[in-house]
Amino acid sequence: xxxxxxxxxxxxxxxxxxxxxxxxxxxxxxxxxxxxxxxxxxxxxxxxxxxxxxxxxxxxxxxxxxxxxxxxxxxxxxxxxxxxxxxxxxxxxxxxxxxxxxxxxxxxxxxxxxxxxxxxxxxxxxxxxxxxxxxxxxxxxxxxxxxxxxxxxxxxxxxxxxxxxxxxxxxxxxxxxxxxxxxxxxxxxxxxx
Numbered sequence: 001x002x003x004x005x006x007x008x009x010x011x012x013x014x015x016x017x018x019x020x021x022x023x024x025x026x027x028x029x030x031x032x033x034x035x036x037x038x039x040x041x042x043x044x045x046x047x048x049x050x051x052x053x054x055x056x057x058x059x060x061x062x063x064x065x066x067x068x069x070x071x072x073x074x075x076x077x078x079x080x081x082x083x084x085x086x087x088x089x090x091x092x093x094x095x096x097x098x099x100x101x102x103x104x105x106x107x108x109x110x111x112x113x114x115x116x117x118x119x120x121x122x123x124x125x126x127x128x129x130x131x132x133x134x135x136x137x138x139x140x141x142x143x144x145x146x147x148x149x150x151x152x153x154x155x156x157x158x159x160x161x162x163x164x165x166x167x168x169x170x171x172x173x174x175x176x177x178x179x180x181x182x183x184x185x186x187x188x189x190x191x192x193x
Contacts, residue, residue, distance in 0.1 A: 001189065002121070003119035003120070003121055003122065004119050004121060004122040004125070004185060005185060005186070005189040006119075007118075007119045007122060007182075008181075008182045008183075008185035008186040008189065009186045009189060009190075011116075011182055012182040012183045012185070012186035014182075016175060016179065018090075019059070019174065019175045019178060019179060020058075020059040020060065020174075020175055021058075021088070021089055021090055022058060022059075022089070022090045022091075022092045022116070022174070023056055023057070023058045023062065023084055023086075023089055023090070023091050023092065024055075024056070024057050024058065024092045024093075024126070024127045024128050024131075024174060025054065025055070025056050025080070025081075025084075025091055025092065025093040025128070026054070026055055026093065026094055026126065026128035026129075026132070027043070027052060027053065027054050027055075027068070027072065027094075028040065028052075028053055028055060028128075028132045029041040029042070029043055029045070029050050029051070029052045029053075030050060030051045030053065030136075030152065030156060031049055031050040031051070032049070032146055032149060032152065035145055036144075036145025036146045037140045037145060038136050038139045038140055038143075038146075038152075038156070039136070040132065040136065049149055051067060051152050051153050051156060052067070052068040052072070053065050053066060053067055053068060053156065054066045054068060054077070054080045055128060055131065055132070056080065056083075056084045057127070057128065057131055057164065057170065057173075057174060058089075058174060059170060059171055059174045059175050062083070062084040063164035063170065064083065064084060065156070065157065065160045066080050066083070067153050067157075072098060073098065074098050074101055074103050074104060077098050077099065077104060078103070078104065078107055081104075081107065081108070085111045085113060086113070087111065087112045087113065088112060088113065089113050090113065090114045090115065090116060091108055091113060091114070091115040091116070092115070092116045092118060093115065093116075093117065093118060094117070094118050094120065094123070094126070095117040095118060095119065095120050099115075099117065100117055125177075125178065125181040125182070125185075127173045127174045127177070127178050130173050130177065131170075131173050134163075134169065134173070135159075135160065135163050138159070138163050139155075139156070139159045139163070142159065142162070143155060143159060
């Protein structure tokens with residue numbers, strides 16, 4: 001059984017309300033290509049000429065994006081969580097040394113929240129993956145090419161606010177497609193046993 005199958009079997013029977021209560025959190029690095037279009041930049045590349053952000057998206061709230069000024073750290077991550085924390089919510093984030101650290105787990109529990117570590121090799125069904133991809137497409141359709149790299153964070157920030165106003169897309173990405181994907185994976189696994 002793969003991690004993705006295990007995750008799907010574990011959470012495929014979770015209710016629609018359960019997923020609506022989740023806050024999906026993920027980091028993404030943006031850069032510009034030669035034409036001035038927004039692109040994804042691999043995390044391992046240097047920060048020069050790129051903007052690292054942490055996105056926090058839920059079906060209802062929050063729908064925020066935060067610039068990571070220096071490097072990713074437990075303190076930086078807790079600063080972002082502090083802005084989106086709400087009693088009873090579930091933080092869903094990718095498995096990493098920062099996110100699975102004892103400090104982060106303790107902080108989340110102390111706020112009467114819970115967390116789910118997303119399986120590393122399952123980014124294809126992580127809601128933030130489709131959100132980042134769609135944001136880049138929307139950004140490039142709506143914004144002319146950016147000539148000055150120093151304007152990139154401001155442009156990302158203002159475009160994000162418009163992007164997350166699309167209720168149908170956010171609901172589909174955070175709950176609808178995820179619910180279907182997990183059910184399909186669990187059904188395929190159960191049928192193959």
